[in-house]
Amino acid sequence: MNRIPLLIPELPSVAELQPYLERxxxxxxxxxxxxxxxxxEGALAGMFIAKNAQPVRVTTVSSCTLGLELALRALDLAPGSQVLxxxxxxVASATAVVRAGLVPVAADVDPQSWLLTPEIARAACARYPLAAILPVTTFGCPHEMDGWDRFSAECGLPVVIDAAGAFGNQWQTGRATLVFSLHATKSLAAGEGGVVVSRDEKLVARVRQLSNFGINLDPAAALPVGQVDVPGTNAKLSEYHAAVGLASLAKWPLLAGKARTLEERYRGLIDGVAGLGAVWQQRPAATLRTLLCIRVRSAALRAAIEADCAGAAIETRRWYLPLINQHKGFAGIETCGALPVAAALAADLIGLPFHGRLEAADLDRITGVLAQAARQQA
Ligand SMILES: Cc1ncc(COP(=O)(O)O)c(C=O)c1O
Structure with a gap:
């Protein structure tokens, strides 16, 4: 029986990379x-501008984790300030907060979208002296940017969205800063890398400076060129990674189309499995997937699916577990109340194989195992 892997990244081939490497x-x-x-960076900025005709600034970084850290540092918050x-x-969302010298506070998520929403953040603001919000595009689901703009206007707090897996879904239609990942498993892949997108020109320039050791390269700035005011780090994207990013961008429409077709077929099959009680993340129509994570009827059924899939050589994954506050390294962080939705999702979510090499027979095999587990747990 051949193994069905969870993910197979589709990065550009040697032939597709060749012209960029020659350059x-x-x-x-x-x-x-x-x-x-x-x-x-210019091509990415063009894509964002084409979506809503607003000028945006884009700077690349060596990972989303570092992009988040530097975007938070660029906000110049007081050391030790709390970030929701x-x-x-x-874990990278919390890693970035800690490495920026700030303190994470963990919040619950919305039961339908599985996102930290402006409503949840508003309630948290009443309990904690928060300095910024770091929502996440959970499993690639985009945020409604207007909602975050209204939140920032009301509460006066900056928003940096960890949009690691949401390239192609999350557009820059508001004021929040977006940080994407270019990791091999993400929707736009360069192997490793990240992209910071914002309408705030100063913030993006600061991230760029911090990504280059903090060295000022701007002759118009008050600081002399070549000098550092605040020590930065090395988070630059190499030309080789940019080559992979450009080649990936060139095949982007093809990959996006393939993912859409796969999702449609898969969803029909999963919804047809009796007794599974599959609940899908509520997300805007036509958003792209690079992974598939569904909620099932109970934790017992989720455990049975995991075991049966392992027995049938089908790889599954419980993403984002344990919850951030349950990691030993983040054990001390405060939680905003009891987190009932996140805890329930943690028990019932299961990630299933999702990639361009899945054949119709693989989908039948996977849904066959789901049906068997659902029958056993009836
Ligand atoms: C929500 C989230 N944030 C951040 C990251 C880290 O991205 P990178 O590997 O580019 O640092 C990931 C990676 O999977 C992620 O899922």
């Missing part, structure tokens, strides 16, 4: 905001 060879420029990096994030997220 690197010719220019002999390998990092430090070289021509491919700038072209990649969802309890159901990847």
């Amino acid at each position: 690197i060879d010719a220019a002999r420029w390998y990092s430090n905001f070289g021509p491919l990096c700038r072209e990649f 994030l969802p309890a159901l997220t990847f």
Whole structure:
């Protein structure tokens, strides 16, 4: 029985990369905001501007984790200030907060969208002296930017969205800063890398400076060129990563179309499994998926699916577990109340294989195992 992997990243082939690599060879420029990096940033900015005709600034970084850290640092918050994030997220969201010298506070998520929403943040503001909010595009689900704009106007707090897996779903239609991941498993992949997108020109320039050791490269700035006011880090995107990013961008419409077709077929099959009680994350129509995570009727059924899939050589994953406050490394962080929704999701969510190599027979095999587990747990 062949194994069905959870994810198979589809990065550009050697042939697709070749023209970009030849340009690197010719220019002999390998990092430090070289021509491919700038072209990649320009192409990304163009995509965001095309979506809502607003000027945006884009700077690349070496990962989403560092992009988040630097975007938070660029806000110049007092050291030790509290930042609200969802309890159901990847550890990197909290890592970025801690590494920026700030303190994470974990919040619950919405039962339908599985997101930390402006309503949840508003309630948290009444209990904690928060300095910023870090919502997450959980499983690639975009945020409604107007809602966060209204929140910021009312509460006076900046919002940095961890949009790691939401490239192609989350557009820059508001004031919040967006940080995407270019990790191999993400919707737009460069192997490793990240992108910071904002309408705030100063914030993006600050992130860029901090990503280059904190060195000022702007002759118009008060600080002399070549000097550092605040120590930064090295979070630059290399020309090789920009090459992969550009080649990925060139095949983006093809990959997006494939993912859409797969989701439609898969969803029909899963919804047809009796007794599964599949609940889908509520997300805007036509959003892209790079992974598939559903909620099932009970924790017992989720455990049975995990065991039966393992027995049938089908890989599954329980993403974002344990909840952020349950990691040893973040054990001391405060939670905003009891987090009942995040805890229930943590028990019932199961990630299933989702990638372009899945054949009709694989989908039948996966849904067959789901049906068997649902029958056993009836
Ligand atoms: C929600 C979230 N934030 C941040 C990251 C980290 O992204 P990167 O690997 O680019 O640092 C991930 C990666 O999976 C993620 O899922």
